[in-house]
Amino acid sequence: MMLDSLDTPAAIIDVRRMNKNIALMQARMNALGVKFRPHVKTSKCLDVVRAQLSAGAQGITVSTLKEAEIFFAAGITDILYAVSIVSSKLSRAMALRKQGCDLKIIVDNAGAAAGIVAFCRDVNVGEPPEVWIEVDTDGHRSGITPEDDALLEIGRILQAGGVKIGGVMTHAGSSYELNTQEALAALAGQERAGCVRAAQRLRAAGIACENVSVGSTPTALAASRLDGVTEVRAGVYAFFDLVMHNVGVCAIDDLALSVLTTVIGHQQDKGWIIVDAGWMAMSRDRGTSKQSRDFGYGLPCTLDGTPLDGYLMMGANQEHGILAPAGHAPHEGDLEARFPVGTRLRILPNHACATGAQFPEYHALEPTGELTVWRRFHGW
Amino acid sequence: MMLDSLDTPAAIIDVRRMNKNIALMQARMNALGVKFRPHVKTSKCLDVVRAQLSAGAQGITVSTLKEAEIFFAAGITDILYAVSIVSSKLSRAMALRKQGCDLKIIVDNAGAAAGIVAFCRDVNVGEPPEVWIEVDTDGHRSGITPEDDALLEIGRILQAGGVKIGGVMTHAGSSYELNTQEALAALAGQERAGCVRAAQRLRAAGIACENVSVGSTPTALAASRLDGVTEVRAGVYAFFDLVMHNVGVCAIDDLALSVLTTVIGHQQDKGWIIVDAGWMAMSRDRGTSKQSRDFGYGLPCTLDGTPLDGYLMMGANQEHGILAPAGHAPHEGDLEARFPVGTRLRILPNHACATGAQFPEYHALEPTGELTVWRRFHGW
Numbered sequence: 001m002m003l004d005s006l007d008t009p010a011a012i013i014d015v016r017r018m019n020k021n022i023a024l025m026q027a028r029m030n031a032l033g034v035k036f037r038p039h040v041k042t043s044k045c046l047d048v049v050r051a052q053l054s055a056g057a058q059g060i061t062v063s064t065l066k067e068a069e070i071f072f073a074a075g076i077t078d079i080l081y082a083v084s085i086v087s088s089k090l091s092r093a094m095a096l097r098k099q100g101c102d103l104k105i106i107v108d109n110a111g112a113a114a115g116i117v118a119f120c121r122d123v124n125v126g127e128p129p130e131v132w133i134e135v136d137t138d139g140h141r142s143g144i145t146p147e148d149d150a151l152l153e154i155g156r157i158l159q160a161g162g163v164k165i166g167g168v169m170t171h172a173g174s175s176y177e178l179n180t181q182e183a184l185a186a187l188a189g190q191e192r193a194g195c196v197r198a199a200q201r202l203r204a205a206g207i208a209c210e211n212v213s214v215g216s217t218p219t220a221l222a223a224s225r226l227d228g229v230t231e232v233r234a235g236v237y238a239f240f241d242l243v244m245h246n247v248g249v250c251a252i253d254d255l256a257l258s259v260l261t262t263v264i265g266h267q268q269d270k271g272w273i274i275v276d277a278g279w280m281a282m283s284r285d286r287g288t289s290k291q292s293r294d295f296g297y298g299l300p301c302t303l304d305g306t307p308l309d310g311y312l313m314m315g316a317n318q319e320h321g322i323l324a325p326a327g328h329a330p331h332e333g334d335l336e337a338r339f340p341v342g343t344r345l346r347i348l349p350n351h352a353c354a355t356g357a358q359f360p361e362y363h364a365l366e367p368t369g370e371l372t373v374w375r376r377f378h379g380w
Numbered sequence: 381m382m383l384d385s386l387d388t389p390a391a392i393i394d395v396r397r398m399n400k401n402i403a404l405m406q407a408r409m410n411a412l413g414v415k416f417r418p419h420v421k422t423s424k425c426l427d428v429v430r431a432q433l434s435a436g437a438q439g440i441t442v443s444t445l446k447e448a449e450i451f452f453a454a455g456i457t458d459i460l461y462a463v464s465i466v467s468s469k470l471s472r473a474m475a476l477r478k479q480g481c482d483l484k485i486i487v488d489n490a491g492a493a494a495g496i497v498a499f500c501r502d503v504n505v506g507e508p509p510e511v512w513i514e515v516d517t518d519g520h521r522s523g524i525t526p527e528d529d530a531l532l533e534i535g536r537i538l539q540a541g542g543v544k545i546g547g548v549m550t551h552a553g554s555s556y557e558l559n560t561q562e563a564l565a566a567l568a569g570q571e572r573a574g575c576v577r578a579a580q581r582l583r584a585a586g587i588a589c590e591n592v593s594v595g596s597t598p599t600a601l602a603a604s605r606l607d608g609v610t611e612v613r614a615g616v617y618a619f620f621d622l623v624m625h626n627v628g629v630c631a632i633d634d635l636a637l638s639v640l641t642t643v644i645g646h647q648q649d650k651g652w653i654i655v656d657a658g659w660m661a662m663s664r665d666r667g668t669s670k671q672s673r674d675f676g677y678g679l680p681c682t683l684d685g686t687p688l689d690g691y692l693m694m695g696a697n698q699e700h701g702i703l704a705p706a707g708h709a710p711h712e713g714d715l716e717a718r719f720p721v722g723t724r725l726r727i728l729p730n731h732a733c734a735t736g737a738q739f740p741e742y743h744a745l746e747p748t749g750e751l752t753v754w755r756r757f758h759g760w
Contacts, residue, residue, distance in 0.1 A: 005468075007468075007469075007472070007760060008468070008760075009760060010760075041698055041699070063660075063698055063699040064699060083644065083656065083699050083700065084644045084645050084654070085644075086642050086643075086644050086656070086721055086722050087722055088385075088387075088388070088642060088722065089387075092387070108645050109645050109646065109716075109721055111716070111720060111721040111722070112644070112645070112721050115721070115722070136647075141654070141695075141697060141700055141702065142644075142645050142647075142654050142700060173697065262466050262468060263466075264463065264464045264465075264466050264492070264522075265464050265488050265489050265492070265522050266489065267516075267522075274464070274521070274522050276463065276466070279665075279734065280443075280737060283663075283664055284663055284664035284665040284666070284731075284734055285659075285664040286664070286666070315521075317521060317553065318421055318443055318733060319421070319443040319444060319463050320463065320521055320522060322521065336489075336491070340491060341466055341489055341491040341492050341495070342466050342467055342468065342491070342495070351664075353698060354659065354664055357660060357738070358737070359759060360758050360759035361759075378740055378758055379739060379740035379741075380387060380388075380389060380390075
């Protein structure tokens with residue numbers, strides 16, 4: 001099976017680019033002297049994760065218990081579940097630990113910490129849990145700020161309940177809103193300092209805190225020193241995408257994920273090329289809409305990956321995409337002659353995590369042109 | 381299994397509301413004297429489609445060949461594949477006809493029509509294809525305008541090639557951009573008139589054109605007469621959603637699809653409630669962002685479906701949703717006391733087709749409170 005005969009739409013991984021991205025991140029982490037724990041929510045694909053582990057990653061980060069269950073079943077034991085736990089999810093999480101999975105759960109509030117303690121007291125959990133505390137270092141979402149008294153309160157609740165505190169973790173997700181090396185480096189410094197400070201406060205209060213975990217793709221690629229940090233997490237770096245390109249951490253030809261599509265029609269007078277990749281294939285992610293360069297629903301390329309100058313995917317219905325001249329660039333020439341019905345194109349996505357999630361499988365494209373099916377999973 | 385014990389996030393179908401929506405649309409179509417062919421791309425779920433057929437629907441519309449294959453395997457034979465065909469998809473489409481599926485394919489250009497003729501000539505297809513011609517009645521996407529010479533050209537190519545022309549079809553998708561009954565009724569009239577005119581032109585040229593198929597949920601609900609039309613198609617009406625509410629064709633308490641979620645944290649000073657439904661659960665669809673009322677990523681409700689006054693899902697990461705006061709409404713009172721960690725909520729989505737697609741299954745909620753798993757499928 002090759003690109004010119006595969007059913008469309010299809011999610012294509014350029015294996016050479018992916019391996020290069022993985023190697024580059026791992027080399028940075030090795031140079032900075034920290035462990036690297038990739039976030040597998042981006043790919044949800046064992047083939048991709050094996051490539052990350054082969055390159056030197058130690059353990060994984062997951063966003064759902066289903067990811068933890070599937071990757072543990074594939075033999076990966078060191079797993080950080082990086083979404084704050086609630087009591088209703090503890091049975092499923094603890095079932096993994098009973099089976100030998102070294103699953104770490106996180107909390108950012110006293111209620112959830114008390115819930116864990118109550119669960120361990122009231123239910124015969126067997127294997128005790130390991131909890132990391134989520135720290136807020138940039139105000140973008142969850143976590144406890146490093147100087148907040150709640151940090152020590154949570155630590156004391158867990159400690160008093162006999163629950164192991166394994167570390168602190170933070171995610172400077174606001175890095176996605178930046179676009180200069182200077183700003184990214186500053187945020188990476190803030191992320192590091194805040195998380196290290198939280199660990200210091202816990203330790204000073206007599207609460208063990210072995211691990212200090214930070215990361216996002218942009219800050220991981222911008223950090224110049226990581227003193228006090230034990231590990232870094234990042235996900236989208238394996239594929240990169242147009243949002244990351246606008247942030248400034250990758251070139252267009254680093255993007256490893258694209259959607260293969262077929263031209264199914266035209267509206268010649270409007271300059272529109274209609275393709276069979278709609279939002280069901282690309283996702284509805286419009287992450288570049290507030291960035292320096294808006295790529296619409298994606299950047300169309302020829303089959304060999306060369307961007308079609310002047311065209312963007314400007315519109316999306318469920319199974320129809322509309323490729324149109326960006327801005328008000330006039331259309332020149334005969335569109336139907338240039339892109340006849342049946343022409344195959346590849347569209348680079350705004351957000352690899354969201355686009356990948358639309359597909360039950362990737363097709364991994366080797367430099368030889370051969371394609372291999374890599375399954376990905378879906379749901380919770 | 382009940383709403384208070386189901387793993388979250390989960391996609392909940394309120395069966396009573398869904399059945400009411402289905403019955404209302406079918407009654408309208410019966411009164412207008414047309415067949416109704418629901419678009420199953422919204423649900424991709426056999427249980428939902430069976431409810432539509434039981435109510436009186438005749439045949440289905442699909443957006444992918446996978447939908448055609450799965451629903452044909454379940455015994456449904458009258459299927460319209462409503463995305464313009466290309467040659468590379470003909471083998472798969474014709475395999476269905478060989479097995480006895482009455483699959484209709486569509487084209488809107490001479491190249492695709494010639495491709496069908498060539499396929500039938502060069503490949504031993506056995507069962508001949510049936511082709512409908514796509515008509516553009518509102519300029520929003522695909523199709524041939526009713527007065528375009530290409531309409532007759534396509535008809536003649538197919539006729540000369542011995543391919544049966546089964547009808548014409550159109551979809552006035554620009555109806556999603558309207559929000560008054562007057563404008564919707566006018567567009568429904570335009571959709572009807574344009575499609576009927578295309579059929580008349582074909583017939584006048586000696587080209588058979590038995591079926592005249594129109595539809596979108598808003599125009600189907602706004603049409604006052606459908607003379608010359610043989611059938612109507614619509615999809616999202618079965619669930620409705622916030623976009624349809626803004627268009628003006630349903631009330632909030634008609635919405636049959638919601639996402640069950642659990643509160644996992646707070647940022648008290650910002651008035652934020654953090655939930656475990658992010659964009660992976662809601663989709664990235666922001667279809668209300670350009671409408672009269674922007675619902676963010678969705679409208680949070682209590683477990684019984686009552687909207688939380690003043691709150692919207694304002695932010696979404698992959699597995700985190702941020703519920704926040706809409707606009708600049710000040711937060712009053714203790715958020716953690718009002719919505720403790722573990723509280724369950726339901727979020728109404730912008731776009732039911734996109735939200736449903738994020739889930740491997742629905743949980744159908746009966747008036748008794750009981751939940752039944754209804755599988756849905758994914759991919760192409």
